[in-house]
Amino acid sequence: MLDWRHGWILSMGSLKTLFVCLVVFTVFSLAFIMTALRNNSMARIFKHNDKGIYKLLHLKHSTIGNKENTNISAPVTSSLNVSSIHSNDSLWCRKKILKGLDYVVIYNAVPKTGSRTISSVARVLFNHHKRKGRSLFIPYTLYRDEPRLRLYYKKNSAGSTLMRGHSLYTPMLDRKYVYINMIRDPVERYISHLYYSWYGDSNNMNKKNETKKNNIDNCVKEGRCIPTGYLPFFCGFHPNCSNATDRWALEKSVTNLDNYLFVGLTEKMDDTIMVLQQLMPDLFKGLFREYKRKAASLKKSYSTIVKQPPSNKTIAKLKENMVLTYEFYDIVKERFSELKECLMQRNTRDQRVYPG
Numbered sequence: 001m002l003d004w005r006h007g008w009i010l011s012m013g014s015l016k017t018l019f020v021c022l023v024v025f026t027v028f029s030l031a032f033i034m035t036a037l038r039n040n041s042m043a044r045i046f047k048h049n050d051k052g053i054y055k056l057l058h059l060k061h062s063t064i065g066n067k068e069n070t071n072i073s074a075p076v077t078s079s080l081n082v083s084s085i086h087s088n089d090s091l092w093c094r095k096k097i098l099k100g101l102d103y104v105v106i107y108n109a110v111p112k113t114g115s116r117t118i119s120s121v122a123r124v125l126f127n128h129h130k131r132k133g134r135s136l137f138i139p140y141t142l143y144r145d146e147p148r149l150r151l152y153y154k155k156n157s158a159g160s161t162l163m164r165g166h167s168l169y170t171p172m173l174d175r176k177y178v179y180i181n182m183i184r185d186p187v188e189r190y191i192s193h194l195y196y197s198w199y200g201d202s203n204n205m206n207k208k209n210e211t212k213k214n215n216i217d218n219c220v221k222e223g224r225c226i227p228t229g230y231l232p233f234f235c236g237f238h239p240n241c242s243n244a245t246d247r248w249a250l251e252k253s254v255t256n257l258d259n260y261l262f263v264g265l266t267e268k269m270d271d272t273i274m275v276l277q278q279l280m281p282d283l284f285k286g287l288f289r290e291y292k293r294k295a296a297s298l299k300k301s302y303s304t305i306v307k308q309p310p311s312n313k314t315i316a317k318l319k320e321n322m323v324l325t326y327e328f329y330d331i332v333k334e335r336f337s338e339l340k341e342c343l344m345q346r347n348t349r350d351q352r353v354y355p356g
């Protein structure tokens with residue numbers, strides 16, 4: 001009798017435990033399912049067609065639809081007054097240098113230009129030095145329009161932050177926002193992006209089960225691969241920004257360049273990292289050293305796996321479709337080289353060693 005009651009009480013206890021377990025299990029399962037669903041929908045949005053990112057950009061425009069987001073007469077912002085910088089001063093770049101830590105660096109990265117390298121080095125640095133700094137990924141699938149992106153920037157700009165994501169240029173009216181970016185030879189970037197979207201990279205990002213039949217020459221020949229360049233990343237959300245033949249998009253992109261601290265070059269990764277460190281010496285102290293320490297392994301894990309060199313005919317055809325992007329690329333190259341020259345002169349003048 002006693003044993004029976006005792007057993008019964010015990011099983012009431014077990015039932016309660018079981019109930020609690022069930023609740024915990026349900027909560028965790030739900031969280032897991034939600035995450036999986038979210039990842040799945042992300043994966044769907046991230047899915048590239050032969051045209052790579054351009055599908056994504058079109059998706060943006062077709063799903064937003066509210067044209068009032070694209071007020072092109074809205075004032076452009078700047079952390080720096082460029083017109084006052086470019087004076088008759090060979091050390092004009094000194095005025096670009098941003099001391100202190102309290103900045104929000106917005107890196108609206110062009111895909112396949114090496115942005116993961118910069119951000120992963122910066123993240124290590126932020127953690128390593130226990131510096132007041134955060135590295136955030138801008139979830140661009142969720143913030144496909146200017147007002148929401150702007151809100152995201154504002155909400156996440158506590159202390160010093162590096163935000164990286166493949167988002168379009170969105171002006172912020174506050175000096176603490178600092179824009180940086182990087183570009184690369186348009187044809188090379190396009191091809192890299194294409195192969196990445198077909199086969200992923202050695203980091204297993206975006207890994208697909210593609211048959212290896214896809215190659216750039218066939219794709220261009222069959223008219224499946226028509227690049228439109230990367231001007232929208234600098235031009236912004238205005239629908240005309242994604243028109244690869246609209247000169248206005250180029251002009252707007254060049255105007256917006258003035259709001260960037262600088263735009264580096266994938267082909268000159270060492271210089272780019274060095275320039276970044278010198279322009280923001282407190283926030284990115286030690287960046288170059290950290291980058292050098294990790295460069296080889298980063299390159300290995302972020303490089304795209306399959307690459308067949310395109311024929312000269314393919315290259316010519318691709319260039320034809322990206323005339324304005326090439327103009328932009330040339331302007332950026334020239335400006336970057338001027339900036340680097342100036343910084344080197346400054347180092348010599350100030351009796352400093354170009355840190356290495």
Ligand SMILES: *[C@@H]1O[C@H](CO)[C@@H](O)[C@H](O)[C@H]1NC(C)=O
Pocket residue numbers: 068071072073074075
């Ligand atoms: C666009 O921005 C300008 C400058 O801020 C403002 O005067 C104008 O009202 C804005 N137009 C719209 C449609 O929001």
Ligand SMILES: *[C@@H]1O[C@H](CO)[C@@H](O)[C@H](O)[C@H]1NC(C)=O
Pocket residue numbers: 081082083084
């Ligand atoms: C930028 O600097 C120039 C020259 O110093 C000045 O005339 C102009 O008003 C400044 N612009 C802004 C937006 O601060």
Ligand SMILES: *[C@@H]1O[C@H](CO)[C@@H](O)[C@H](O)[C@H]1NC(C)=O
Pocket residue numbers: 088
């Ligand atoms: C720049 O400075 C040099 C020498 O100081 C001077 O000769 C030249 O006229 C200046 N140019 C401008 C555009 O102010």
Ligand SMILES: *[C@@H]1O[C@H](CO)[C@@H](O)[C@H](O)[C@H]1NC(C)=O
Pocket residue numbers: 209
């Ligand atoms: C890739 O596809 C082939 C043919 O459809 C299939 O046999 C193979 O198992 C797939 N591999 C993976 C990793 O899904």
Ligand SMILES: *[C@@H]1O[C@H](CO)[C@@H](O)[C@H](O)[C@H]1NC(C)=O
Pocket residue numbers: 072240248
């Ligand atoms: C955008 O493109 C359309 C079509 O080419 C043109 O009518 C319109 O004027 C353009 N807008 C701007 C701001 O360039």
Ligand SMILES: *[C@@H]1O[C@H](CO)[C@@H](O)[C@H](O)[C@H]1NC(C)=O
Pocket residue numbers: 243244245246247
């Ligand atoms: C793109 O821009 C060109 C040149 O301004 C224009 O002729 C063309 O109609 C535009 N295309 C679209 C789809 O707006």
Ligand SMILES: *[C@@H]1O[C@H](CO)[C@@H](O)[C@H](O)[C@H]1NC(C)=O
Pocket residue numbers: 312
């Ligand atoms: C392709 O172009 C490069 C440089 O323009 C040249 O050196 C090479 O011989 C060309 N290849 C072919 C197959 O025509």
